[in-house]
Amino acid sequence: MIQIEDTIISFDLFDEHFVCDLNNCKGMCCVEGDAGAPLELEEIEEIKAVLPLIWDDLPKSSQEVILKQGVFYIDEEDEPVTSIVNGRECVFAYKDEHGIYKCAIEKAFNEGKTNFKKPISCHLYPVRVQKYDEFQAVNYHRWSLCNCAVKLGNKLKVPLYKFLKEPLIRRFGENWYEQLKIAAKELQSQT
Secondary structure, three states, rough: OOOEEEEOOOOHHHHHHHHHHHOHHHHHHOOOOOOOEEEOOOHHHHHOOOOHHHHHHHHHHHHHHHHHHOOOOEEEOOEEEEEEEOEEEOOEEOOOOOEEEEHHHHHHOOOOOOOOOOOOOHHHOEEEEEOOOOOOOEOOOOHHHHHHHHHHHHHHHEEEEOHHHHHHHHHHHHHHHHHHHHHHHHHOOOO
16 A cells, blocks of 8 residues: 555555446446445535436436435435435436436536536545545455456456546645655555
């Protein structure tokens, strides 16, 4: 592990390769699982603000859940997470014309309707950030669902930290990412 500012970063970000392969996985990370996506408190208001822009893109089942319980709930760890449908699917997931699950919030962002791309936990996936009193742990979350992304990343030789450049900068800043690149070069020179 290496430390940059108040973050402790797993070597996996440098050693592991990863490139999302939506044609193979069909965006199932938006569907599978037992809880919603982790949310920052300030993201809840941003999601509520974008809701009218994405409402028509959401499946009826998602609309019903949002009307009943809202856009988020508090999980077992006392943290806010996106609401889910039938204990699985994120309420913001929709299926595109190719049968791939995508994020309605990100669709609105890509169409220029909002400045909010999607929850940072979704943007950073498969990296998860765990906050502690003194530091934040930045770790790679392995999930068999993403085996095709690992395979494609290995084929293209794209390290995880490079694949996640945009969300890492969004979460930690340009200076932090520059330090991460320096650390990557130093680690590579040691092998």
